[in-house]
Amino acid sequence: MPEQDDLTILLRYVGQRFDGARLPLDVLDDLPAFRELLIAFAKEAWRRANPKRERVPKGFERSLSFSLTGVQDGSAKPCLAWDRRVAQQNLPDLVPELEALVTTSYRSVIGLINAANDEGPMALSPGQVRALNRFGSSLQDGERIEFLQRDGATAEAILDPARRKALITRVRETYEARYENEGVLEGVGRQDQVVILTVLTEEYGRLSFPLEVDRTKEFDGSIGEVVQFDLQVALDSADRFHEVVAVHSVAIVDDVRTVLARSRIDELARLPGQWDGGSASPVQAAARESAERMLVKRPLYASSYRVYPTSEGGILFEFITARWDLSVEFLPTGQVEIFGIDANGGGEEVQPLSYEAVSAEFLAQFDQLVAMP
Amino acid sequence: MKGDAINQRDEVLFRQIHPNCLHGGVPGSNVFRPTPTDQNKLSVDRSSVTDAQGAHAVYIAAGRLSVAVFGVTVGEFQALQLVCVEDQLDAEDGKPANLAHALVDYSRHSDNAQKNIAKRLVKSAIARGCLYQTTLPSSASQAFAPPGPSAPAPGASANN
Numbered sequence: 159m160p161e162q163d164d165l166t167i168l169l170r171y172v173g174q175r176f177d178g179a180r181l182p183l184d185v186l187d188d189l190p191a192f193r194e195l196l197i198a199f200a201k202e203a204w205r206r207a208n209p210k211r212e213r214v215p216k217g218f219e220r221s222l223s224f225s226l227t228g229v230q231d232g233s234a235k236p237c238l239a240w241d242r243r244v245a246q247q248n249l250p251d252l253v254p255e256l257e258a259l260v261t262t263s264y265r266s267v268i269g270l271i272n273a274a275n276d277e278g279p280m281a282l283s284p285g286q287v288r289a290l291n292r293f294g295s296s297l298q299d300g301e302r303i304e305f306l307q308r309d310g311a312t313a314e315a316i317l318d319p320a321r322r323k324a325l326i327t328r329v330r331e332t333y334e335a336r337y338e339n340e341g342v343l344e345g346v347g348r349q350d351q352v353v354i355l356t357v358l359t360e361e362y363g364r365l366s367f368p369l370e371v372d373r374t375k376e377f378d379g380s381i382g383e384v385v386q387f388d389l390q391v392a393l394d395s396a397d398r399f400h401e402v403v404a405v406h407s408v409a410i411v412d413d414v415r416t417v418l419a420r421s422r423i424d425e426l427a428r429l430p431g432q433w434d435g436g437s438a439s440p441v442q443a444a445a446r447e448s449a450e451r452m453l454v455k456r457p458l459y460a461s462s463y464r465v466y467p468t469s470e471g472g473i474l475f476e477f478i479t480a481r482w483d484l485s486v487e488f489l490p491t492g493q494v495e496i497f498g499i500d501a502n503g504g505g506e507e508v509q510p511l512s513y514e515a516v517s518a519e520f521l522a523q524f525d526q527l528v529a530m531p
Numbered sequence: 532m533k534g535d536a537i538n539q540r541d542e543v544l545f546r547q548i549h550p551n552c553l554h555g556g557v558p559g560s561n562v563f564r565p566t567p568t569d570q571n572k573l574s575v576d577r578s579s580v581t582d583a584q585g586a587h588a589v590y591i592a593a594g595r596l597s598v599a600v601f602g603v604t605v606g607e608f609q610a611l612q613l614v615c616v617e618d619q620l621d622a623e624d625g626k627p628a629n630l631a632h633a634l635v636d637y638s639r640h641s642d643n644a645q646k647n648i649a650k651r652l653v654k655s656a657i658a659r660g661c662l663y664q665t666t667l668p669s670s671a672s673q674a675f676a677p678p679g680p681s682a683p684a685p686g687a688s689a690n691n
Contacts, residue, residue, distance in 0.1 A: 426551065434549050435595045437568045466559030467551055469566040474559055483650060485560060497643075499650045510643045 165240040165260055166227070168310055173301030176234040184296050184336070184388075184406075188303070189226060189236060191292035197222050198285040199263035200256075217248035221256055230310070268305055271315040274325045282329045291334040294322045295390065327395040334403055338388045340411070341365070342457060346377045355408065357385050360458060362399040365389070369408065377410065382454045384413040415461035416453045422465045423449050429467055439471035444492030449473040451516040452486065452494075456524065479528050482508060486524070494520055496527070537577065537615040537633060540606030544575035544615060544633060545586045545662065547597035557657060558601055564637065564649035571638040575615070578602065580631035583663035593626040600663040601656040608635055611648050 169192075175182055197219055204214050223241040230237065240260050245253050273280070282290070294303055297319045304313035319335070326333035344364065345356035353369045355377060367389065369377065377385075390404035427441045452475065453460055462477040471490035478484070484498035497510040508527060513520035537544075548558045565573050576586035583600040590597050605615050614636040620629040637645050 422554070429551065433551060437566070464554040464557055464559065466554060466561060468561050469568075474561055476557075476560060483654065485646065485650060487646075495646075497646050497650075499647050499654070507647050510646055 165242075165257065167224075167238040167264060168230075168306040168308075169236050169238070170304040170306055170313070171234040171236070171301070172304060173298065175298075175301065179229050179234050181229060181234045181236060182296075188293055188296065189224075189238065191289060191295075192238070193222070193224050195267055195286065195289035195293050196224075196260065196263045198283060198289045199266045200259040201285065202283055203259055203262050203266070215249060215252065221245035221248045221252070222260065235306070235310070268315045270325065271305070271317050271321065274321040274328075280325075280328045287326065287330055290322070290326055293317075294319075295334050296336045297322065323393075323395065323397075332392040332394050332400045334390055334392055336388065336406075337361075337391045340384050340386050340458065342455075343377060343380055343383050343385045343410070345381065346374065355385070357387065357408075362391075365391075365399070365402055367402040367405050367408075369405075380410050382457075383410050384416075384457050385409065386411045413457050413460070416457045419453055419460040419463050419465060420450065423453075423473065426465065426467045426473060433467070434469060436469070438467070438469040439490065441467055441473060442471040442490035442492075445472040445488040445490050448488040448492045448494055448516050449475070452488070455516060455521055459528065482527055484508070484527060496520070496524060498527070533617055533619055535617045537605050537617060539579065540604060540609065542605045543578040543602040543659075543662075544605060544608070544635070545578060545581075545583055545600050545602050545631075546573075546575055546656065547587065547590045547595070548599040548601060549596055550598045553599055556661070558599070558653055560646070560649040560653040562601075562649075563603070563652040563656070564645045571636065573635040573637060574618075575603075575633050575635055576629070576631040577617075577633050586631060587663055587665065589627055589629050589631070593629075598665055599661050601653075602659055602662050603652050603656050607652065607655045611651060612639055613637060613648070614639075 171181065171185065175185075200222060201214055201218070204218070205211070221244060223244040224238045225241050227237045227239045229235060240257075242253065242257070245256050249256065270282075294317050297303065297317075299319060302316050302318035305315040305317075306312065307314050323333050323335075339359060339361070341357035341359040343355065344358050345354075345366075346369075347354045347356065347366075351371070353371050353374050354366050355369050356364055356366045358364055385408060387408040388406035389402050389408075390406065392400040392403050394400060423446060427446050429438075429440050431440050432438055433440065449465075459477060463475040464477065466474040466476070468474050468487065473488045475486040475488075476484070478501050481501055482498040483501045484496065487495045487497075489495065493512060493514055494516055495510045495512050496508065498508040500506045511523060513523075546558075546562060548562055552559050552562050563573070565571050576589070581589070583602070587597055587600050608615050616634050616636065618632050618634045620626075620632045622628040637648070640648060
């Protein structure tokens with residue numbers, strides 16, 4: 159176990175991802191963000207102690223360096239130690255004062271977190287809010303960061319996604335969070351010298367964000383394909399999307415879900431006439447093309463589709479959302495119908511709606527139905 | 532007698548499921564609506580006369596394919612304004628007699644209305660669970676495209 163002194167900070171990451179002392183690399187971003195938070199508080203504390211000084215001394219931030227000295231057993235417990243040697247090199251005359259600032263700043267962070275759900279105004283500097291927006295942004299539901307006492311077991315403060323959101327939205331309209339998911343590429347546009355991707359997502363609808371110009375070729379011609387992304391987004395206190403703050407990664411991916419559904423359509427397309435032992439027609443090419451177009455246009459739901467042949471020579475997709483038990487029937491002519499019943503046993507229905515094809519109009523209706531809470 | 536209404540509300544009426552009409556152990560709703568050649572009548576078998584396995588045996592003896600049997604009660608049909616009537620079948624053209632056979636009359640409803648009615652019926656059938664299941668004989672599996680994943684055990688939920 160790493161040596162602990164008064165200026166060793168012990169965090170504990172709790173959640174399934176962190177079992178076995180594992181810290182996923184995307185969460186490692188938290189550690190520099192935590193340093194930023196301490197620095198932000200240290201600067202405020204310095205300014206209060208030195209009201210005649212407008213700026214902190216040169217080398218101040220560099221002197222507040224921390225090292226990861228180990229990750230303890232159990233849930234991932236990174237140990238962060240203030241690097242006194244770096245402070246000695248940069249601001250040798252201020253080492254005792256810096257030592258006190260580190261302790262004071264840490265206590266301020268603990269106090270801040272414990273006051274997350276208090277009522278009343280809270281004053282945070284822009285630097286403190288910026289740091290708080292980075293620290294803990296990768297936490298998922300059910301996970302938390304515990305700030306441990308010197309015994310290494312007792313938590314004196316706990317930061318989870320809800321508490322973090324409460325803290326930030328007390329002082330700002332929005333807070334930042336990491337959003338990793340998949341969506342459908344809807345557009346590759348250009349705005350001035352910047353390339354803009356538009357991706358349709360399940361949670362937040364259409365999102366637009368910039369892409370490096372040299373990656374344009376990767377996405378050109380891929381409209382309708384599945385895109386995997388890792389974004390920093392700004393949400394309000396009701397978790398409504400405001401904007402994309404940063405793009406960590408984005409890439410086109412092969413979608414296993416559509417592969418399975420496509421394979422099922424291929425099977426059904428090989429059925430002969432009278433496949434039911436009666437008068438069933440084989441699946442018509444126009445129905446197959448419509449069904450496959452549906453997979454391209456709305457791949458996110460492909461893993462939910464149950465796929466059947468109809469005796470008329472069409473294809474039937476059936477799936478259940480939170481609100482509707484839906485059917486999409488691709489007729490032998492290529493026309494498409496959507497209909498459904500209340501998924502929760504109520505009497506409401508979607509009466510069959512017909513469209514000439516898997517058109518923009520049909521897709522708009524489809525999106526409206528699957529998005530209904 | 533043939534044509535007499537079936538009114539015992541809790542009697543289950545069996546429906547045979549073709550292997551291609553099962554995906555992930557779940558039947559498609561189109562199994563619970565008549566096809567264009569059915570003249571608005573859906574074929575079923577009465578649980579008061581046979582059981583699910585017996586109904587299946589008679590069905591395949593008539594040269595048809597089925598890998599599962601699901602069921603809907605008379606009361607569930609009646610709740611959707613569907614009339615169930617006896618329709619015993621005599622032996623004919625090498626097919627055995629089927630004294631359990633019955634018909635469900637959809638003629639009161641338009642083709643469009645029948646689609647959501649079928650969805651409600653399959654929902655009831657799935658909630659009841661698969662009542663009998665089997666696998667295709669190897670000779671039959673060569674004639675038809677491979678079936679979807681096998682149906683769940685009888686009595687188990689057939690939901691995805």
